[in-house]
Amino acid sequence: MPVQDCSDSQRSWYALVVQPRHEKVVDEYLRKRGLEALCPTYRAARRWSDRVKVVDLPLFAGYVFCCFSYRQRLVALSTVGVRSIVGFGSAPQPIPEAEIAALQSIGRSGLPARPWPHLRAGERVQVVKGCLAGLQGILAREEARARVVISIEMLMRSVAVEVECDSIAPLR
Numbered sequence: 001m002p003v004q005d006c007s008d009s010q011r012s013w014y015a016l017v018v019q020p021r022h023e024k025v026v027d028e029y030l031r032k033r034g035l036e037a038l039c040p041t042y043r044a045a046r047r048w049s050d051r052v053k054v055v056d057l058p059l060f061a062g063y064v065f066c067c068f069s070y071r072q073r074l075v076a077l078s079t080v081g082v083r084s085i086v087g088f089g090s091a092p093q094p095i096p097e098a099e100i101a102a103l104q105s106i107g108r109s110g111l112p113a114r115p116w117p118h119l120r121a122g123e124r125v126q127v128v129k130g131c132l133a134g135l136q137g138i139l140a141r142e143e144a145r146a147r148v149v150i151s152i153e154m155l156m157r158s159v160a161v162e163v164e165c166d167s168i169a170p171l172r
Helices: 023-032 070-077 097-109
Strands: 011-018 036-038 041-047 052-058 063-069 082-085 124-127 136-142 145-152 157-164 168-170
Touching: 011 023, 011 070, 011 097, 023 036, 023 052, 023 063, 036 097, 063 070, 070 082, 124 145
Parallel strands: none
Antiparallel strands: 011 063, 011 082, 036 063, 041 052, 124 136, 124 168, 136 145, 145 157
16 A cells, blocks of 8 residues: 555644554554554663663654544554554544654754653753752753752742753653
């Protein structure tokens, strides 16, 4: 079966929830069934007891993107390894075409990419690397460098410090 073109107005991109660590297999099965699928990956070093190996891992663990029409949703859902379509209630929600195009551009660019926590200004974060490791605060800005605000509540005063973006993580 030929791969369908998602530029057709009746087709949209959807995020499929897949079984853990089955993203690449599901991507392959969807393509074999004639659907356009996208499973963006990144390269990471993984350490075993006797060696270090560079492997390709999914950028979105547990998800594969697929383009299909409403009528084709059963083909996608009946694919081995697919659990559900991401949506609200029982209605699948399409992913905006611009977001998929951005992922495809990143893949074609060959530039290094990796998963990143979804952080917004105002969220509580913790510095996880560097001389400030363990420090907790509120994310004020995330650009080239993140600005974390640390408050002394009793004094009603705050201090802002800029740290590298990869040295902070959301506080759970």
